Amino acid sequence: MKEFKGEGLHNLEESKKFNLEPYLPSKKLIEAVKLAQLSGRPLLVKGEPGCGKSRLADAVAAELHGKNFRDHYFEWNVKSTSKAQDGLFVIDHLKRLSEANLGKQSHKSLNIGLERYGDNSYATEGDYLKLGVLGKAFVSSYIKDSESPVVLIDEIDKADIDFPNDLLLELDKMTFEIPDAVDQDGNGVHIKANEKNRPLFIITSNDEKPLPPAFLRRCLFHYISFDEIQIDEIAKTRFPELAVAPDLLKSALDGFAAWRAKISNSGISSKNISTSELLDWLFLIVKNNYQGEIKKDDLPPYHQALLKDVESIQLFAKL
Amino acid sequence: MIEKSFLLDLFTEIRADGSWISPGLEEYFMVLSLIKSGKYPIQNFSDLAFLLETSWLKSYEKREKFRDLLERRRTEILNFADYIQELNNKEQSFMNLDPPMEDDALKADENVQLKKNINKNQNKVDPEYPDFQPGASNQPIQDDDNSDDYNEHVEGKRVGTSNENLVSFIIPNYLRLRHSPAAERIVVSEVYNTPFIFTNDYFPVKNRQLQQLWRTLKNKIEGNNSMEVNFEGTISKIAQKGYFTGFSFQRYFNNRFQLFILLDDCEAMVGVSDFGTELIHTAKESQMHQEFKPWFFSELPTYNDGINDYLLYNKDRTRKRSIRQLFSGLVAKNILVVIYSEGGAFLGKKDEVQIKQMNKFLNFLKRHCGQSVWLNPAPRERWNGSSAGVYARQIPMFDTSRRDLDRSASTLRGKFLK
Numbered sequence: 001m002k003e004f005k006g007e008g009l010h011n012l013e014e015s016k017k018f019n020l021e022p023y024l025p026s027k028k029l030i031e032a033v034k035l036a037q038l039s040g041r042p043l044l045v046k047g048e049p050g051c052g053k054s055r056l057a058d059a060v061a062a063e064l065h066g067k068n069f070r071d072h073y074f075e076w077n078v079k080s081t082s083k084a085q086d087g088l089f090v091i092d093h094l095k096r097l098s099e100a101n102l103g104k105q106s107h108k109s110l111n112i113g114l115e116r117y118g119d120n121s122y123a124t125e126g127d128y129l130k131l132g133v134l135g136k137a138f139v140s141s142y143i144k145d146s147e148s149p150v151v152l153i154d155e156i157d158k159a160d161i162d163f164p165n166d167l168l169l170e171l172d173k174m175t176f177e178i179p180d181a182v183d184q185d186g187n188g189v190h191i192k193a194n195e196k197n198r199p200l201f202i203i204t205s206n207d208e209k210p211l212p213p214a215f216l217r218r219c220l221f222h223y224i225s226f227d228e229i230q231i232d233e234i235a236k237t238r239f240p241e242l243a244v245a246p247d248l249l250k251s252a253l254d255g256f257a258a259w260r261a262k263i264s265n266s267g268i269s270s271k272n273i274s275t276s277e278l279l280d281w282l283f284l285i286v287k288n289n290y291q292g293e294i295k296k297d298d299l300p301p302y303h304q305a306l307l308k309d310v311e312s313i314q315l316f317a318k319l
Numbered sequence: 320m321i322e323k324s325f326l327l328d329l330f331t332e333i334r335a336d337g338s339w340i341s342p343g344l345e346e347y348f349m350v351l352s353l354i355k356s357g358k359y360p361i362q363n364f365s366d367l368a369f370l371l372e373t374s375w376l377k378s379y380e381k382r383e384k385f386r387d388l389l390e391r392r393r394t395e396i397l398n399f400a401d402y403i404q405e406l407n408n409k410e411q412s413f414m415n416l417d418p419p420m421e422d423d424a425l426k427a428d429e430n431v432q433l434k435k436n437i438n439k440n441q442n443k444v445d446p447e448y449p450d451f452q453p454g455a456s457n458q459p460i461q462d463d464d465n466s467d468d469y470n471e472h473v474e475g476k477r478v479g480t481s482n483e484n485l486v487s488f489i490i491p492n493y494l495r496l497r498h499s500p501a502a503e504r505i506v507v508s509e510v511y512n513t514p515f516i517f518t519n520d521y522f523p524v525k526n527r528q529l530q531q532l533w534r535t536l537k538n539k540i541e542g543n544n545s546m547e548v549n550f551e552g553t554i555s556k557i558a559q560k561g562y563f564t565g566f567s568f569q570r571y572f573n574n575r576f577q578l579f580i581l582l583d584d585c586e587a588m589v590g591v592s593d594f595g596t597e598l599i600h601t602a603k604e605s606q607m608h609q610e611f612k613p614w615f616f617s618e619l620p621t622y623n624d625g626i627n628d629y630l631l632y633n634k635d636r637t638r639k640r641s642i643r644q645l646f647s648g649l650v651a652k653n654i655l656v657v658i659y660s661e662g663g664a665f666l667g668k669k670d671e672v673q674i675k676q677m678n679k680f681l682n683f684l685k686r687h688c689g690q691s692v693w694l695n696p697a698p699r700e701r702w703n704g705s706s707a708g709v710y711a712r713q714i715p716m717f718d719t720s721r722r723d724l725d726r727s728a729s730t731l732r733g734k735f736l737k
Contacts, residue, residue, distance in 0.1 A: 032373050038347050038358050039374070046379060070719035100561035161531060180559075200542065207379075209531050210725050213340040216377040223379040 001039060003145050006030040008063025009239055015062075018069065020238045023052065023059035024230055032222035033060055033202075037148070039220065042201035044211075047224030048273055053204040057152035060202065060304040064147040067298055072140060072149045074199075075125035082159045085109040085165030087132040088191075096128045116183035117142075122191060131191070134170055149199040157205040164215035172218055174198055201254050229275055231256070238279055239286050252282060254307075257269030257297035263312055272307050281305040325351060326371075329392045333375060338384070340589050342697055344377040350374050354403060361403070367396055380722060383413050389590055393400030429516045463630035473695035523719045526601055532728045533605035537574050537657060575653050576601060578611050579633060579645065581686075591696040594719065595659050597693075614640065618660075619677055646687055655731045658714070662707030681713045692727045694719055 004027040009015040015022040029045075033056070036043035045053045061073035076087055081173050089114055100110055113127035121142035124131045131139060137149045156164060170176050174193035181189040193199055203219065205211065212313075231253060235242060242249040256278055284290075284302040290300060299316040300306050307313045326347075334341040346685045350370060361367050369387045376385045389396065524532075540552050552567035571703040580602065582588075582595045599613045615632035620642070628641040646654055652732070662677075663669060684691050694718040695707055702708045710716060717723035 028369070031369060035353070035359060035370065037372050038352055038356070041349070041374075044377075087649075091558075093554055097558050097561065115427060161535065165567070208525065216340050217343050217346060221377045222371050222373055223382070225379075 002064050002110060003037060004030060004033045004060050004063055006059075006063075009059050011170070012240065017067065018062045020058060020062060021055075021236070023055050024234050025056060025059065026053075026228040026229050027225070029056065029222060030222060032220065033200075036202075036220050037200055040198050042203050042218070042219045044203045044205060044221045046205050046207050046217040046221070046274065048226060048274045049206060050274035051224045051226065051229060052275055053224060054152065054154050056204075057150055057202040060200065061150035064150065064261070069150075072134045072143070072146060073152075074137045074140075074149060075154065077154045078156050078159045078163070080158050081162070081277050084163050084170075086232075087134045087153075088170065089132055089135050089178050089181075091178075092128045092130075093182070095118060112178075112181040114178070114181055114183060114189050116185070116187075116189070119194065120194075122183070125126075126181070129178065133175075135191050137199040138174055138191050138193040141197045141199055146197070148197050151199050151201045153201065153203045155206055156203050157207065157209045157211060160279045161209065161212065165212050166216060168218065171201060171215075209269060223250060226260075226274065229302065231275065231278065234275065235278070235282055237298075240285050241283050242282065248285075248290075249292070252285065255294045255296050255300060256281075259300060259306070262315065266315055271308055271312075273308075273312075277306050277308070323544075325402075326395065329371075329395055330375075332388065332392070333385075335389075339381045340377045341476075344375055361400060363398060364393065364400075365569065367400060371396075394417065397622040423644055434648050443560055444559050521595055524721050524724055526597065526604075528721065529597065529601035529724070530605045532724055533578070533602045534607050535692070535728050536576050536578060536731055537607050539611045574607050574649075576607075576655050576689075577649050580611070580613045580657045580659060581620070582613055582615050583618060583658070583662075584615045584634075585660075587661050587665045588662075588696070591661070594696060598657070598659060614645070619673055622676065622680070629683065642683070642687065650690040651687060656684055656688050656691035657727070657731070660693070660695065661697045662693070662695055662702075662710050662716075664695060664701040664707040667701070669706050670707070674706050677706070677710060678713055681710065682713075690715060690731045690733060693731050694724070694727060 001247075006027075006029070009018065009020055009023040012022055014106040032043060032045075033098070038178040045056060045301055047053050057075070059071070059072060065072045088119065096110055096112070110128075112126070112128045114129055114131075117123070121139045122131070124136050124139055133153075137151045140146075140149045176191055178189040178191065183189055190211060203214055235249060235253065242252070260273050281300070290301060294301065299313070302312065303316070305318070330342070330347050333339075346405070353370065354361060354367075354375075357502050359366075359370060361370070362561050368386070371389065376382065377531060417431075422581075435649055460687075499725065546568045549567045549569040557563050580595075580598055582592075584592065584595075584601075588595070589602060595613075601710050602611055613634070616631055617633055622632055624639060626641060626643075628643045630641055633646070646735075681691075693714050695702065695716055696719050697707065699718050702711055707716065715727070717727040
């Protein structure tokens with residue numbers, strides 16, 4: 001098993017090969033991912049919006065799988081209407097009904113089918129049936145000589161409270177059945193991940209809703225606190241132009257730290273500025289070749305990229 | 320054979336503390352097997368603490384308390400680490416392994432370099448947890464990179480083995496040094512609390528969170544008389560047969576719990592009445608309590624001597640109901656009552672007469688309903704010294720932060736948290 005070391009996207013050159021932005025995880029986060037790999041448990045990651053929770057999964061996939069990481073990386077962006085079953089499989093009942101009524105497939109059975117391969121894996125699409133994100137991940141764990149597939153379940157707290165509970169068995173045992181479906185031999189379809197190559201699940205949550213205890217128990221948990229983020233390194237890596245303008249970089253980062261502390265201490269805004277806002281802001285500074293001064297006590301230049309509510313802007317405008 | 324608790328005492332204490340989600344036996348054995356496998360190297364107390372935190376702690380808010388607990392249980396944790404070391408030594412003698420390599424104490428010049436690195440890294444120490452760092456990678460210590468990323472000078476014996484199934488990690492000498500905690504003290508930092516905000520635009524919790532809260536107060540029961548169309552079942556039936564034969568029906572489900580929200584509309588509550596309205600609004604929107612109505616009182620529900628009951632009013636004070644009337648026909652254990660009142664906390668009021676009367680009311684409630692909680696819009700630190708502090712001893716009282724609202728819902732569901 002190849003362990004995640006956080007070095008796959010550590011500079012612009014490497015990350016461009018994957019068509020991704022650089023990602024520099026903290027040591028604690030790397031250790032947490034390593035624990036998840038070793039224990040086979042999902043890793044639940046929380047943190048402020050914009051701290052890099054969702055990016056972790058593709059960074060892990062890129063490092064473990066290299067250039068073709070997208071064949072082994074599965075992303076599920078959960079919505080408030082998402083159902084757990086959507087992640088397992090989807091049966092196209094309407095198409096089946098339509099074909100039955102129109103008599104188009106009268107020479108063919110209307111069975112819901114999925115082709116099975118010799119090594120207990122299945123195709124990802126069959127007759128009236130498509131595997132969802134988890135189903136595809138389980139099936140891809142049988143690909144020879146490959147590392148564990150990586151699955152991102154993003155913002156799981158958006159969905160209904162029953163959603164995490166409905167996935168307990170699948171996350172635990174990594175198996176599920178598809179009722180009413182058969183393989184080419186007429187046997188039932190039973191999807192199961194390769195025990196020796198279990199997918200690595202990275203689950204993110206914005207903490208908008210509490211997650212059920214039974215679900216939390218099965219996950220490892222890591223909170224990306226802002227203090228562990230290597231802001232300095234991230235800024236230099238993403239913007240090499242700033243690495244050669246140390247004064248500008250220093251004043252930008254000092255300003256950022258001061259504004260962040262001010263917003264936090266004032267308590268007037270529920271949204272503090274985080275890594276993602278910083279990077280957007282630095283992008284504008286670099287793009288516009290900003291040469292002016294950045295003062296901690298003033299409204300930041302290009303504040304539109306940093307301050308996202310009226311209260312924060314008013315806070316600095318008063319100074 | 321040294322008797323060790325295998326971290327069982329620590330695990331038991333963590334489980335006994337009801338203020339967080341307890342790890343289960345599976346999580347306990349998972350940690351043990353991870354340590355035993357040797358794939359996650361443990362070089363110091365911090366490594367083990369990080370492993371325990373990642374595996375057993377499920378909430379960021381409880382992190383300080385958890386670390387505090389680990390610090391108090393330092394001896395047990397270190398004993399356990401010693402035991403693992405002893406186990407390794409025993410297994411080595413059985414397996415006739417290669418002799419262990421010489422001590423990996425750094426040479427003098429490397430020592431100087433290490434100290435320089437430590438000094439260089441001083442200002443990079445995590446300010447929140449200066450000595451709390453995750454474990455080093457499992458690279459051997461003889462790597463070219465001799466800088467100590469974790470500000471720790473590691474001396475130890477390498478346990479070598481040709482059997483990859485056995486534990487094989489560096490066991491530092493200072494795991495045995497229990498009298499030098501200074502290098503490994505976990506610093507418990509203060510948690511910054513954001514003050515409450517009460518405006519019309521920004522409530523302490525979102526509308527969706529409140530709805531979700533009310534939705535958790537469900538105890539579904541099939542309605543006796545009514546049926547409703549089961550659309551999913553109908554479509555599934557059509558798909559199976561290939562043609563429409565008829566609708567599929569299912570029983571209508573009621574929520575067995577009956578929710579009552581009693582709101583205090585006295586003058587002190589004027590500034591926070593909008594949140595009370597939001598509580599009512601979201602309870603209705605949650606679709607779990609559609610028949611619910613809010614009832615109001617002013618500082619204290621009016622006691623009606625004649626009927627030995629308490630009177631509540633609608634918002635406009637055009638109707639009144641006694642509590643027995645409201646609860647009549649309902650099963651007591653299914654009645655959930657939420658009181659929303661500042662209880663004298665905003666003004667720092669402590670009126671003994673009122674306290675006596677309110678306590679009488681709270682006892683009355685206890686006899687006539689299943690669970691009741693008090694939501695206090697005033698910050699917790701204002702309760703002591705006011706009537707609210709006294710009421711908090713009679714009825715579970717929570718502030719209106721997200722965490723406390725979740726705890727209040729748990730209490731209403733019958734799960735009591737410390």
